[in-house]
Amino acid sequence: VQVLVQSSWPTTNRWLDELKRQAPEVTFHLWPDLPEPSTIDAAITWYPPPDLFPRLVNLKAVLSFGAGVDHLLRPEITLPQVPIARLVDPVMTQRMAEYVLYGVLRFHRQFDLYDRQARDAVWERHQHRDPAEIRVGILGFGSMGRAAAALLRGVGYEIAGWSRKAHEIEGATSFAGTEQLEAFLARSDVVVCLLPLTEETRGLLDARRLAQMPPGSFLINAARGEHVVEEDLAAALDSGHLAGALLDVFRTEPLPASSPLWRHPRVTVTPHIASLSNPRTGVAILVEQLRRLERGEELLHLVDPQRGY
Numbered sequence: 001v002q003v004l005v006q007s008s009w010p011t012t013n014r015w016l017d018e019l020k021r022q023a024p025e026v027t028f029h030l031w032p033d034l035p036e037p038s039t040i041d042a043a044i045t046w047y048p049p050p051d052l053f054p055r056l057v058n059l060k061a062v063l064s065f066g067a068g069v070d071h072l073l074r075p076e077i078t079l080p081q082v083p084i085a086r087l088v089d090p091v092m093t094q095r096m097a098e099y100v101l102y103g104v105l106r107f108h109r110q111f112d113l114y115d116r117q118a119r120d121a122v123w124e125r126h127q128h129r130d131p132a133e134i135r136v137g138i139l140g141f142g143s144m145g146r147a148a149a150a151l152l153r154g155v156g157y158e159i160a161g162w163s164r165k166a167h168e169i170e171g172a173t174s175f176a177g178t179e180q181l182e183a184f185l186a187r188s189d190v191v192v193c194l195l196p197l198t199e200e201t202r203g204l205l206d207a208r209r210l211a212q213m214p215p216g217s218f219l220i221n222a223a224r225g226e227h228v229v230e231e232d233l234a235a236a237l238d239s240g241h242l243a244g245a246l247l248d249v250f251r252t253e254p255l256p257a258s259s260p261l262w263r264h265p266r267v268t269v270t271p272h273i274a275s276l277s278n279p280r281t282g283v284a285i286l287v288e289q290l291r292r293l294e295r296g297e298e299l300l301h302l303v304d305p306q307r308g309y
């Protein structure tokens with residue numbers, strides 16, 4: 001099997017070394033170094049340039065370096081008619097769940113407030129609520145949303161999830177579809193966005209939807225920046241309607257130094273690290289996919305380009 005590896009990550013060479021170590025029988029080529037494009041069977045990619053796929057005329061599969069595939073479904077990309085798989089790594093999923101737990105604790109245990117107090121050397125203690133009184137709502141009840149729900153349930157939070165179809169998840173209430181979104185937001189003290197970015201979810205959290213969250217509620221966005229209308233979020237925070245936000249993803253990344261979100265007293269910014277793809281465990285899954293391809297078996301975690309995730 002001949003495989004093209006393409007990404008602009010500074011860690012790409014680490015991934016390549018790990019791929020070669022775990023699959024010595026495979027020949028890997030690092031974009032843009034391509035001796036004979038027609039011999040490439042599979043591409044492992046992150047934000048492919050538009051001229052990549054048209055050259056790979058005998059491609060049999062596309063593997064995403066990440067869990068999200070919005071980078072592949074951009075309008076300027078002509079995707080080949082071959083199976084497309086995303087990277088679903090239990091280690092990444094667990095890291096995401098931990099990030100969400102951090103955000104929920106930040107709100108529940110008022111660490112935001114203690115950060116602000118500390119800047120002024122204020123020693124003041126506040127009572128905190130029981131976890132069962134904190135209603136967490138997870139937008140996107142897929143692999144990451146469900147893992148976050150399981151971890152949060154263990155602490156005792158009241159959990160609901162929102163998805164396209166209803167799901168039966170132990171210890172969580174399921175909301176589904178646009179018609180149940182308002183009720184879902186209205187019952188959530190913390191809203192966690194873990195949706196894929198699609199035509200339907202882009203800009204979902206705008207002024208109208210943020211206003212449907214209860215006064216004093218908190219937003220965690222660890223999915224994609226374009227899920228949130230940043231100006232509307234800033235307005236909801238400034239008006240005091242939202243108590244705060246933990247944001248890992250932004251419309252423009254890296255977040256420009258001029259963005260008011262960096263300095264907003266009620267916003268915590270992290271640089272898209274909620275769940276980093278992990279070379280060791282991620283490569284094991286990519287290699288399993290390449291072996292499936294070689295054996296003519298169906299790939300795991302297939303994407304439906306029509307649906308967008």
Ligand code: NAP
Pocket residue numbers: 066067068069088096139140141142143144145162163164165166177194195196197198200201222223224248249272273274275276309
């Ligand atoms: P997933 O397993 O595909 O789950 C997606 C969930 O979103 C499903 O529950 C799906 O509903 C729901 N959904 C999709 N479109 C919807 C719509 N229009 N209305 C309501 N629900 C909708 O994805 P995942 O693995 O959990 O990953 C989620 C996202 O996390 C990725 O796409 C990526 O953007 C982001 N991510 C971020 C980081 C980071 O470091 N910040 C790392 C990894 C991933 P159904 O269950 O009904 O299909």
Ligand code: GLV
Pocket residue numbers: 065066067068069275277
């Ligand atoms: C990261 O954001 C991913 O989609 O894996």
